[in-house]
Amino acid sequence: MSNQIKPQTLKGFRDFLPGETRKRQWLKEKLAKICKNWGFEPIETPTLEYLELFSGQIGDDEKLFFKFKDQGGREVALRYDQTVPTVRYVTQYQNQLSKPFKRYQIQPAFRSEKPQKGRYREFIQCDADIYGDPSPYADAETIALSLDIYKQLGFKQAKVLVNDRTLLKSLPYEAIVSIDKIKKIGEDSLLSEMEKRGIELIKAKEYLQLVKSLKPSEAVKVIFSYLKNYGFDENWFEFDPTIARSFSYSQGPIWEVFIPDYSAGSVLGGERYDGLFKNLFGLNYSGTGFGLGFDRTLEAADQLGLIPLKISVSRLLISVFSPELLENSLAVARFLRDQDISVEIYSDPEIKLDKQLKYADKKGIPFVIIIGPDEAKKKIIKLKIMATREQTMIDLPSLVKKLRAKF
């Protein structure tokens, strides 16, 4: 009798089956490649940080931290976002980093939220930021990168809505938080929302009018001319004074990216947050950039059919005719692998050929090699193309040539 346990994942934490994992890897690789194309350097930060790093900044939301005492009694927290740890990182290594410093980062973050669809306790974020450049050109560059990512991923259209937090300076924080919801709840509900947050109705109406009358700031103009010069079509960007990004540390330009063909909300959000350096470390420094929602972006790409469909990692299965002929299959496998061709060999030589073919079929492996007694005697192999059922007897050097052409 053993204490058997139930196989299950923790609330809000996920396993990924091979098909899903391949999609996720596809997106990670694309994101990394695009960021590198823009000259952004990859970095990583630890999963665990001192709790105090986050706790000063977030106030109300501390209940969302995954925090505990480690074995040494230290108060620690799982990475809650990428921005705050990276501000620490930039401060800590400023002498070793270029200025400006451009970095991207694809790592999981942890929040102890109540999970919902598309909302998990462990989720990947892709952040890209520019540090040490206070000019709106730095904002413009990260915004251009925001758009280029979606363009390079194959989206027909993405749209960035840009605002400037300095335009909202005269509004109290509660009003800004409310304004951010206007698209979701409408103007009427917005007014009652503001009242609920302790703003008088008259004031609320005043704030709403003010916001609606706002015109693009100089920084926003710089950004738009940058985007235009980079070659983005005018319908890829727009000024929207209701984009507020209710983070307490946002200042200066703020933006969110939406996919018109995907309705589940924004897929990316960014802002300038120079003040964070001051608040945390008393440093005069600047940072601007974005966090990209990995799951939403992946879902959007999947829904719109942008993920290349490769059912299997294996492109070629070497079947094993019988235990006696296993060595022939092994020899071919080794030969092909030495030629840098990925092959999978069927593991159990006792299993009949029809099962092995069925396996290849199910896994979507397009080519199967068969080596029976006849082939073994002639020192050749039979290549079967699953899609067409076509079979050819072929020797190894020609096989390599043929596969190179097909792959």
Add this chain to the structure above:
RNA sequence: GUGGUCGUAGCUCAACUGGCAGAGCGUCGCCCUGUGGAGGCGAAUGUUGCGGGUUCAAAUCCCGUCGAUCACCCCA
């Protein structure tokens, strides 16, 4: 964190007001001992998420718990 809905075979789901736990798909076997997707025939599979309670009797009602999902909150 607050409130609602849900959890039955590998998957999708049935089971009238409490009364013998079922179907489709898939899986497996055979038709087909050197060849996969179609077709035919046959077979296996359940602690009804878990724990407790009420009842002659619980998948069904009650409590707790784990998980999923929706709304709110929040969303660095």
